[in-house]
Amino acid sequence: MSLVSLHSLCFAAITVLLFFLFPKKHRWLVLLAANVYFYLSYGAKYIVFIVICGLVSYLAALWLEKRIAAGAQRLKEAESKEEKDELRRKGLKQKKRICALAVILLLAPWIVIKYGNFILENTGKLLSVFRIDAKLPGLGLVLVLPLGMSFYVFHAVGYVVDVYRSKYPAEKNFLKYFTFLSFFPHITEGPFSRYNELKQEIFEEEHSFSYERLCAGCARILWGAYKKVAIADLLTESVNSTLAAYSDHGFVLISFAVILYSFRIYADFSGYMDMMCGFCHILGIRLSENFRQPFLAKTVDEYWRRWHITLGKWFRDYVFYPVSMSKTGTKLSKWARKKWGARTGKLIAGHLALFFVWTCTGLWHGANWTYLFWGYLNFIVILSTTQLEEVYARMRDKLHIRGESFGWKAFCVLRTFALISIFRFFSLSPDIRTALDTIVHALTHPRLWESSLVLNFFTNIGEKNVLLTDVGIAALIIVDILCEKQKWEDVKKKCPPIVRAMLYAAMLLILIICAPGKDVSASFIYANF
């Protein structure tokens, strides 16, 4: 089902209507039905994976909770301290085993489908280095990743680990849990939600109909659809064709294409989030925000706290903390403290964990060395930022640059944007060699005269659409700056209703003109991860 289509509009309208017509207590059943319909509309055969994933995580959480309760009871009955310590140790061991088993069962099918070929291919290459000609079974088998699997598997893992950590009790009603897991606004591109938070929103809130929320939600959906159709989709062809034929172009056009690619992916991903958050807002459900003006970040580290926020938080809670606070991490930290002093000792466990996080983040985006390399580039830059913080501060002092000055802040923002754009060469290219070749080619072929061809770049978009894209990108930047300065809400309030109505009408008109005939369903970029 295309998200910017009459079909999805009808689907959303019917869901909202039924949701508010149903008795308050049973409204979540409408969402469950909508989730199943949404998932089935993308193909019936893959629903079996999400059902199994749901059952495994649901049963594992119940099992964990049973163990935790039994352990607490035994602890209450124990008399001596030694007995209590022994019970605690045994209980923890049991809990860990159940949790590990569930996580393996949840991740295994996802790893096989998403990384099977990558692992087999590289194992074969590794063996051939040792002159072993292994005929690995299954190599070349095309396995299609079911819709949203990278998201719902992580949701399920997060849920099981949270119950293991006793953050909240396990859900007793499977249908309620499955409503969370298959919740269509977050299943294809996130955000990564936590069960306790979304449970509150879906099952416990009052959800009274509100006209104000309906208007605000529709406005956000419209803005999201506009970003998707008038920016992301219109830029796709020009950007892709320019980067694919990079050897025909020089620095100016390649840089221009990569900059526009950054805006394209932002408009695509945040457009989707706006549509889903807007829809949930109408229902009175608050979905976690995934973006906070990422292109205004002053460092790469900050950028990742503003872009795909919930993925970062997921890796922080389920990879960064467990690795950095593991026994190995603690031992390493103590050893480094003795060897290199307190500061480095303190950071070393964190950096080890960060390395794991970026390995996972890279691989999560795709089974390709390019993504892994892209992850490590981010890791190296973030690592150097923290390690060289004092050096940078001294350099700034020597150059008499005030850290708080507008000029310095603007420089930092542009520098971060440039770095992120350079990294994109790797996530965009089929292999690392092509990415490096493109960068080297761009740097060695300035072709400044191509500046005049930037206009030609837009001819691929179509003369009429150039204005739409330009206005769209300008609006995107202005809205982000206003949000950053916390003035966006004021601007919206002060805007006369007639102007607002005209703007919405214009956006709607553009959507009607642009959307038909375009296969917009094909590529919400993050749905492919």
Next chain:
Amino acid sequence: MEELLKIMSGIREDIDFTKETKLIDDELLDSFDIISIVSEVNEHFGIEINVDDLLPENFNSAEALYQLILKMQG
């Protein structure tokens, strides 16, 4: 409490830990700060705060963390 405040201020001297009560909710502490604090607190107080204890309610203020330390020592 004095010792804990000293440890926390040593890691983030720009934060007034006697007043802040939303260290996690307002994202004043980042993940590196948290693991640094945990590592120092574990060593100094001879306890073992582990990843399961990393709940916002335990780290939102110095007082909350102090209560966690007392609970673990008890």
